[in-house]
Amino acid sequence: MLDFIKKIYMRDDTSSRNQANNRLRVVLTHDRLNLNANTLNTLKEEIIAVISKHLDIDGTPEVRLITEGRNTALDISIPIKGR
Amino acid sequence: MDKKTSECQVIVVTSGKGGVGKTTTVANVSTALARMGYRVVVMDLDIGLKKLDLILGLENRVIYDIVQVIEGECTLRQALVKDKRFPELYLLPAAQTRNKDEITPEQVKQLCDQMRPEFDFVFIDCPAGIEQGFRNAIAAADRALVVTNPEVSAVRDADRIIGMLESAGFQDIKLIVNRIRPDMVRHGDMLSIEDLLEHLCIDLIGVVPEDKSVVVSTNRGEPIILNNRSTAALAFNNIARRITGEQVEFPTFEEDSFWNRLKGLGRNLFSTR
Ligand SMILES: Nc1ncnc2c1ncn2[C@@H]1O[C@H](COP(=O)(O)OP(=O)(O)OP(=O)(O)O)[C@@H](O)[C@H]1O
Ligand SMILES: [Mg+2]
Numbered sequence: 597m598l599d600f601i602k603k604i605y606m607r608d609d610t611s612s613r614n615q616a617n618n619r620l621r622v623v624l625t626h627d628r629l630n631l632n633a634n635t636l637n638t639l640k641e642e643i644i645a646v647i648s649k650h651l652d653i654d655g656t657p658e659v660r661l662i663t664e665g666r667n668t669a670l671d672i673s674i675p676i677k678g679r
Numbered sequence: 680m681d682k683k684t685s686e687c688q689v690i691v692v693t694s695g696k697g698g699v700g701k702t703t704t705v706a707n708v709s710t711a712l713a714r715m716g717y718r719v720v721v722m723d724l725d726i727g728l729k730k731l732d733l734i735l736g737l738e739n740r741v742i743y744d745i746v747q748v749i750e751g752e753c754t755l756r757q758a759l760v761k762d763k764r765f766p767e768l769y770l771l772p773a774a775q776t777r778n779k780d781e782i783t784p785e786q787v788k789q790l791c792d793q794m795r796p797e798f799d800f801v802f803i804d805c806p807a808g809i810e811q812g813f814r815n816a817i818a819a820a821d822r823a824l825v826v827t828n829p830e831v832s833a834v835r836d837a838d839r840i841i842g843m844l845e846s847a848g849f850q851d852i853k854l855i856v857n858r859i860r861p862d863m864v865r866h867g868d869m870l871s872i873e874d875l876l877e878h879l880c881i882d883l884i885g886v887v888p889e890d891k892s893v894v895v896s897t898n899r900g901e902p903i904i905l906n907n908r909s910t911a912a913l914a915f916n917n918i919a920r921r922i923t924g925e926q927v928e929f930p931t932f933e934e935d936s937f938w939n940r941l942k943g944l945g946r947n948l949f950s951t952r
Contacts, residue, residue, distance in 0.1 A: 613868060621878070
């Protein structure tokens, strides 16, 4: 019974432990790159603008940071409209 | 007694954020190593805000300090304070009325080089922050122990410090998580050990639970490792053993069993004594 209650607890996305983890993921990535949320948004807009000058973008482009260990990569995924 | 190892290790204990448990760690781990028979010196580099002498209960024996050694007012030997309990343990006190900027990384290196032939371990208690005091503290160290608490601001600072240590060329950086409360982790109210390892991506060398007897032993000026019943005492003792290269099992970090395993380990360890 106790275990059951605990499980529900742990799955809860709003637990302060989960919130701390989510906030840390963002803040550590930004700290390591010396980047803030604003710069990231600008970067995203500019990348999309450059691409759309030459190609037709189809659907929702994605520009985001992915982290593996202490390393980070910029992940750009832009669907292009074909003929 | 002679040195037990041929190579001396200089170990800096650092954190970025203040108050996470650096000085408590230095006092206890070094006392544990001295109890095992190693020759140990603890160097207080928290100049201007020294506390190590108090935690070790040696405040009344301090005569000279590190700045006086560096400025040539006394010899290193004169400044070293012998521990009350373990004759193989010495404290090199910080100056209380001086400023961190009065010494340089080069001077700290020279001091450590002077101590290396005589000791198995030199522990450096680093001040909080990332300025001059931090640079002095890491200058001579062969390895680093990063202390953090399971709390966002402490983890953020630990990450920053790990990055700076890596840039400074450190190959051996280990994590100590202090003041964990397994009951809170279990209820989703505190970051777990796995969470911290996922964020910081370095090896773990110790997990120290929140323990009221830390405050009691600080009041008395007696390192907590001398208290056999405390869970923090066991944790600090395990860190000392891992530093010497011994494989000491960690309790599983499965939150539910953490506490029980820790208690079980404690019983085994202390009943064989
Ligand atoms: N595991 C623990 N359980 C309970 N209290 C603790 C624990 N570890 C440390 N403390 C308490 O936390 C306080 C800060 O510890 P300590 O002085 O070791 O931190 P510090 O990192 O050296 O601080 P500073 O940055 O100011 O030098 C002390 O009052 C200490 O008794
Ligand atoms: Mg301190």
